[in-house]
Amino acid sequence: MTSMTSHFLPLDVLRQEFPATQSAIYMDVANQGLISRTTRTSMDQHLDNRLNGLNDEEGMMQLVEQTRSRFAQFVGAEKDEIAVTKNASEG
Structure with a gap:
């Protein structure tokens, strides 16, 4: 049996992905969750495509x-x- 934690990314890697967690623990997920750097990059690409009429x-x-x-x-x-x-x- 493997440890459940072996399936998760290390905390320092996750904190790099979510800049707001660099200096604090973010717990207000009911109001508005944080987005990751990867999500931001994907959103920017999508919006750039829409801006240029690409679908x-x-x-x-x-x-x-x-x-x-x-x-x-x-x-x-x-x-x-x-x-x-x-x-x-x-x-």
Whole structure:
């Protein structure tokens, strides 16, 4: 049996990904969660594409399917057991 902590990134790596945690512990996730550097980079790329009139719907759907597969693996489910919806009301 492996240790549960062996599946997680080291805390210092996570803190680098979330700059607001460099000098504090952030616990207000009910109000507005922090975004990671990776998320910011992805959002910037998406907004730049929109600004320039680019719409890569096929690429976006590929990312959705990759995310569905990774999440299914993370929770020990099959890909077709994971629903992706636009919000909780839709799901």
